[in-house]
Amino acid sequence: MDAIILQILNGLDKGSAYALIALGLTLIFGTLGVVNFAHGALFMLGAFCAVTLQRILSLSFTVEDPTQKDFLGNPLKVDTPYVVNWFGDVTGNAILDWSVPLAILFAIPVMLLVGYVMERGLIKHFYKRPHADQILVTFGLAIVIQEIVKYFYGANPIPTPAPDMFRGSVDFGVMVGFAENQIIYPYWRLVYFLFSAVIIGAVFAFLRFTTFGMVVRAGMADRETVGLLGINIDKRFTIMFGIAAAVAGLAGVMYAPINSPNYHMGMDFLVLSFVVVVVGGMGSLPGAVLAGFLLGILESFASMNEVKSIIPGIDQIIIYLVAIIILLTRPRGLMGRRGVMEE
């Protein structure tokens, strides 16, 4: 029992990332009808927002401290970050420590802007083109973004630690009434799951309970009629693209402490996220979220040693296998709508 709960928990953090990226992909696909292969790159950009903010915050100036000597007898050089200097020791170090959560605030405007520019500058011209062209041009864009990041940040993963407070692990088993040390789970992964639940909830609430969201949903159902009612639906869809980019970016920001960001992390997630979207059903938001968590949990179950000893290598291919089976038996995916992406 405890092993099962542990595997479910393990699946949740990867599942959260899949769900957030797939949610963004589906938003873009459902509103604009564009297959965005650059979405993984947006996730990666988000993670690098965290890296960038961390670097900005740790910018420091060097002073020579004459009271201390290094081993050569020269005055010791002390690096003091500017933030520590400005805000004092306690606040300054706290800001440094909390750079990843702070990066959320930094990433939202950045990613909204990136999304807006991407849609207006490039994607806009591809609405009338076949899906193959959309795939190809966004694939090219993904390569370009990836290479630019590689140029500035290098090819090695950059460790981006979570705040001290969340660095340890929580004994999750005790909280739900198991013996001690049965279910140990890192704090940050729990935070990541809660965070993604909040984001997913926020996106759904935004679409459900605001006028803007209502118009967007109407536009997803019948773009032409909404346009005839005198509503500028294109403008709203552009904003939705920005929101989808921000969702992917936030998923990336918070993922940075779990896996040190490197320039190709987006591509690694992209392939899986596409599989997730297809399993969930093209154009279905709840489907994307459901499939994201489902596949994340399945993946973690498949990597249990007990399972691997029965079917070796299953952990490597489980997601693809599930996708193939689903696509062949339920061509529309788990919750796909009729008439979306059908020939």
Place this chain on the structure above:
Amino acid sequence: MLGLSKKDTTFLLIVIFLTLATPILLQPFPENSALAQFNAGYPDLMQRFAIFGIFAIGFNILFGLTGYLSFGHAAFLGVGSYSVVWMYKLLSYNVLPGLILAVIVSGLFALLIGYISLRRSGIYFSILTLAFAQMSFNLAYSVLTPLTNGETGLQVYTDDPQVLVSEGSPLSPHFFGIVMNESAKIDVGGWQFTFSNGYYFCAIIAILVFYLSMRIFRSPFGVMLRAIKTNQTRMNYTGLNPRPYTLAAFVISGMYAGLAGALLAAMDPLAGAERMQWTASGEVVLMTILGGAGTLMGPVLGAGFIKYFENIFSKINDNILHTWFSALPDGLEDAVVFVLHPFIGKGWHLTLGLLFMLVVIFLPGGLMEGGTRIWNAITGKNRKKKQDADHHPKPSAHVN
């Protein structure tokens, strides 16, 4: 001749001539001249032109004709390579059994994947093929290690059986005694030309499969494939089932990919799982689109173009740039080098990505369309009356 029209025969002869003369044509600059770094006439690069040309020709039979965009063709490339290295290990360094086995195995593999994937079309087909390729890649890395030697890559060891090896047979890949990595160097004036066995082996195979693809393009079967791309619904209504045709196209292009993978291993007796990664599948898509999908020559041009720039761009460094722009004033020179720096050397992927985007945006027909446009502009053909759009519907890619 050979079942081709007069125009096609001329075209084929030109292609044969260009392919066979490549070692000379790609060596236009004398050794020791400043431009010698743009020469591409060395065996390793020319072999890759031919091999990736074959890969792209095969991919084009599927994508260019039927419009089905496969993102998993690298799997067949890998399967081809592994088959050849296994033949080395079991029999001998003669490449022929390996090539035959590679084509058969990749054909069967393509039959399996194609049979399942082709139940869906459009983006679902792309995702399915991608899923299969990633599965093969992951399996090759992990569970199939006895077959693939995992991360190390498959290679020949001294304790392998190699039952057909006799005294005096070559210790590297050969074709009945013609050793692949041997070459003849000829110096003419300042020029040095390298005629390598390996290149000519690849080139002759490339010509053969090019001829085959030409026949496919011109055959009723090819017309049927084009019909699938143009309007599958209409094809259904005329009482034809498109699936056997697409499956045949998929298997043929899989065999081409297997052959290309086999040749890679024939030039260099190694096979690694990274050949199956989806970025490799992306690369062949790039080549085909860049050259011009659906044209005969386009994919080959695209493959050559990408491989050439991969080599040349990644070799240029800042010092070379400084010598190029040394005529400019110092400040300007530094500025130009600074701007160009991200695009050269290790950054050539950036150049490739940008180029690819530009081609998709402005020139969906690839280099071939660009060439045609320029040619028409020169000869003034574009002033001809436009075709009636209603009766000549534009073929659209099948992914919609």
